[in-house]
Amino acid sequence: MNPSVIREILKVTEKPGIISFAGGLPSPKTFPIEAFAAACATVLKTDGRAALQYAASEGYRPLCEWVARQLPWDVSPDQVLITTGSQQGLDLVAKVLIDEGSPVLVETPTYLGALQAFTPMEPSIVSVHSDADGIDVNDLEQKAAGARFLYVLPNFQNPTGRTMSEARRQALVDTARRIGLPIVEDNPYGDLWFDQPPPLPLTARHPEGAIYLGSFSKVLAPGLRLGYMVAPKAIMPKLLQAKQAADLHSPSFNQRMVAEVLKDGFLDRHVPTIRALYKHQCEVMLDALKKEMAGLDVQWNSPVGGMFLWARLPEGVSAVDLLPKAVDKGVAFVPGAAFYADGADPRTMRLSFVTASEEQIRIGIKALAAAIREACA
Amino acid sequence: MNPSVIREILKVTEKPGIISFAGGLPSPKTFPIEAFAAACATVLKTDGRAALQYAASEGYRPLCEWVARQLPWDVSPDQVLITTGSQQGLDLVAKVLIDEGSPVLVETPTYLGALQAFTPMEPSIVSVHSDADGIDVNDLEQKAAGARFLYVLPNFQNPTGRTMSEARRQALVDTARRIGLPIVEDNPYGDLWFDQPPPLPLTARHPEGAIYLGSFSKVLAPGLRLGYMVAPKAIMPKLLQAKQAADLHSPSFNQRMVAEVLKDGFLDRHVPTIRALYKHQCEVMLDALKKEMAGLDVQWNSPVGGMFLWARLPEGVSAVDLLPKAVDKGVAFVPGAAFYADGADPRTMRLSFVTASEEQIRIGIKALAAAIREACA
Numbered sequence: 001m002n003p004s005v006i007r008e009i010l011k012v013t014e015k016p017g018i019i020s021f022a023g024g025l026p027s028p029k030t031f032p033i034e035a036f037a038a039a040c041a042t043v044l045k046t047d048g049r050a051a052l053q054y055a056a057s058e059g060y061r062p063l064c065e066w067v068a069r070q071l072p073w074d075v076s077p078d079q080v081l082i083t084t085g086s087q088q089g090l091d092l093v094a095k096v097l098i099d100e101g102s103p104v105l106v107e108t109p110t111y112l113g114a115l116q117a118f119t120p121m122e123p124s125i126v127s128v129h130s131d132a133d134g135i136d137v138n139d140l141e142q143k144a145a146g147a148r149f150l151y152v153l154p155n156f157q158n159p160t161g162r163t164m165s166e167a168r169r170q171a172l173v174d175t176a177r178r179i180g181l182p183i184v185e186d187n188p189y190g191d192l193w194f195d196q197p198p199p200l201p202l203t204a205r206h207p208e209g210a211i212y213l214g215s216f217s218k219v220l221a222p223g224l225r226l227g228y229m230v231a232p233k234a235i236m237p238k239l240l241q242a243k244q245a246a247d248l249h250s251p252s253f254n255q256r257m258v259a260e261v262l263k264d265g266f267l268d269r270h271v272p273t274i275r276a277l278y279k280h281q282c283e284v285m286l287d288a289l290k291k292e293m294a295g296l297d298v299q300w301n302s303p304v305g306g307m308f309l310w311a312r313l314p315e316g317v318s319a320v321d322l323l324p325k326a327v328d329k330g331v332a333f334v335p336g337a338a339f340y341a342d343g344a345d346p347r348t349m350r351l352s353f354v355t356a357s358e359e360q361i362r363i364g365i366k367a368l369a370a371a372i373r374e375a376c377a
Numbered sequence: 378m379n380p381s382v383i384r385e386i387l388k389v390t391e392k393p394g395i396i397s398f399a400g401g402l403p404s405p406k407t408f409p410i411e412a413f414a415a416a417c418a419t420v421l422k423t424d425g426r427a428a429l430q431y432a433a434s435e436g437y438r439p440l441c442e443w444v445a446r447q448l449p450w451d452v453s454p455d456q457v458l459i460t461t462g463s464q465q466g467l468d469l470v471a472k473v474l475i476d477e478g479s480p481v482l483v484e485t486p487t488y489l490g491a492l493q494a495f496t497p498m499e500p501s502i503v504s505v506h507s508d509a510d511g512i513d514v515n516d517l518e519q520k521a522a523g524a525r526f527l528y529v530l531p532n533f534q535n536p537t538g539r540t541m542s543e544a545r546r547q548a549l550v551d552t553a554r555r556i557g558l559p560i561v562e563d564n565p566y567g568d569l570w571f572d573q574p575p576p577l578p579l580t581a582r583h584p585e586g587a588i589y590l591g592s593f594s595k596v597l598a599p600g601l602r603l604g605y606m607v608a609p610k611a612i613m614p615k616l617l618q619a620k621q622a623a624d625l626h627s628p629s630f631n632q633r634m635v636a637e638v639l640k641d642g643f644l645d646r647h648v649p650t651i652r653a654l655y656k657h658q659c660e661v662m663l664d665a666l667k668k669e670m671a672g673l674d675v676q677w678n679s680p681v682g683g684m685f686l687w688a689r690l691p692e693g694v695s696a697v698d699l700l701p702k703a704v705d706k707g708v709a710f711v712p713g714a715a716f717y718a719d720g721a722d723p724r725t726m727r728l729s730f731v732t733a734s735e736e737q738i739r740i741g742i743k744a745l746a747a748a749i750r751e752a753c754a
Contacts, residue, residue, distance in 0.1 A: 028426035049405035052598035221429035223629035
């Protein structure tokens with residue numbers, strides 16, 4: 001795995017004319033620019049000095065309260081820590097829970113950014129077998145001895161788009177509780193369901209044994225870099241200490257801006273428009289795949305939410321080798337190999353259906369099929 | 378040293394009625410609220426989608442270019458990395474340069490936030506003797522074997538307010554170059570000089586052997602959490618990788634907002650107003666100290682810029698013990714012991730002269746003197 005893959009991929013996608021299924025970039029159409037403009041003006045007018053000053057590491061209290069209130073289990077605002085994107089939550093978890101050589105369990109495949117965030121603390125990453133329903137609980141239990149935690153992304157996973165089933169969640173929580181394995185649950189995409197909400201988070205079932213990471217990047221905008229973590233009270237002082245050392249606090253201005261936008265149930269009106277858009281774009285991509293990949297031994301899944309789907313190339317075709325050829329044809333994706341701690345399946349790739357437009361999706365999948373066809377020839 | 382001192386202190390200062398010389402909070406009077414309001418509106422109107430989207434880890438290119446342009450030595454924008462406050466620069470330096478047990482050299486005393494940022498990587502902190510002119514270069518050389526770097530804050534240091542002399546800077550750079558000791562130079566306060574700019578930064582004299590950290594917190598506002606680091610090109614890929622893992626990138630919205638405000642030489646007009654205010658407030662505090670501490674064996678220095686001065690209590694009086702008594706009388710400060718890696722001088726304290734108003738400074742120093750008088754009785 002090359003740890004700079006995401007950064008390099010983001011650079012490729014900035015080339016003019018490239019249709020990118022690579023980055024995990026929300027559709028900019030969904031950004032509520034007018035609501036942000038109004039919120040900026042209000043915050044600077046009514047509370048400008050506090051919004052521009054240093055602040056407590058915990059986060060802006062009304063935002064912590066909002067987070068606690070909207071989660072589907074009993075959470076105190078004192079258990080909420082506002083982070084500089086949910087990515088920072090991974091950094092803080094690593095600093096507090098990992099020592100050099102500590103085993104850390106992850107799904108197969110898993111979010112590359114988590115592996116990168118854990119790396120500075122030099123854990124020993126242990127990949128747990130996973131399938132379309134999520135993590136394999138039997139394999140987990142066999143590998144769990146001495147593990148500091150399990151990192152898991154149950155809803156519309158990055159990179160695979162898969163969702164952990166109700167049965168699997170309950171089995172996982174029962175096992176984690178029984179063997180005393182802490183869970184780090186990452187849920188940046190949970191609100192982006194198409195037809196029905198995913199099953200209840202793991203943390204809601206086992207709050208005393210889990211740390212939960214959430215994000216405003218997918219429901220509002222990533223450019224503000226705001227996320228949050230929810231943790232058992234006993235571990236909050238250590239997380240706060242790590243947070244303070246990392247960047248003192250997340251931007252007070254941005255926290256107030258988001259708290260202002262969130263007032264009066266804004267997300268209840270806004271998020272359904274994102275869901276409808278992404279559902280449609282996913283359908284367009286599935287439709288294009290069906291049409292363009294005809295006759296090719298390419299497989300893919302059908303996510304029920306989120307931003308990504310996962311495809312598998314014909315035998316003998318490596319996604320890493322395919323990428324430059326696809327870019328030559330004007331389309332980019334992330335090779336699946338980037339998301340495995342070890343034992344990568346070289347035929348896999350992640351396709352985002354949310355950044356490109358409907359027309360671009362059709363053109364891009366056609367170009368991708370042409371590249372695959374050439375690679376198979 | 379209690380690593381949560383700063384956080385707890387910030388909490389005390391939030392109590393209504395407390396006059397705080399504790400926090401390193403810039404005067405909110407200096408925040409250019411109207412310029413920010415105009416910049417927010419412009420950015421969201423002309424470039425809203427990019428400002429709210431994910432972005433490259435390096436930072437917003439026009440802001441990197443601005444940083445490179447205004448530094449007094451030859452810097453390429455490719456050597457600039459925008460950070461989430463300069464505090465994050467310390468976190469990234471720690472991740473890239475420190476291994477468990479690595480010796481790291483610091484001044485005596487030094488910035489507490491740096492010690493906290495280095496801690497997760499478990500360095501062995503080595504305190505180098507320092508005096509009113511800055512770090513003792515002979516002591517440095519004796520202790521430098523195997524050190525990963527020297528962390529140093531030459532201008533209006535936090536916590537002491539002292540400034541490293543021209544002669545000491547040149548001797549330090551000559552020695553560092555000769556023995557191959559990397560320098561991490563932190564310069565958040567350099568623009569806040571009273572009568573004349575401080576001597577040239579260490580990095581300007583030895584750019585290939587130093588990492589330089591700068592901040593927008595003291596010249597614009599800390600609540601945006603924006604700083605930058607300048608590093609030799611060879612180390613940039615590792616710093617970028619650490620940056621990406623930490624929080625992907627600093628808020629794209631804030632970076633564009635600041636770039637917009639900085640256009641047309643805004644700081645050339647704005648910073649002189651901050652300098653004049655802080656110089657006056659420093660004079661008020663020095664004047665109040667002279668008046669109120671009469672007859673007490675209290676010593677203090679006279680900074681030529683920045684936000685802090687450093688005082689030393691009479692023999693037998695501990696600043697840690699004094700703090701709750703001072704808070705009872707309505708005034709807060711930071712005990713100097715918080716800023717020593719080891720061998721703390723318990724009689725020292727840091728006083729900020731920038732957050733409180735002129736009237737509050739007079740009242741607060743009077744209350745502090747009363748607390749000291751009681752402690753001596």
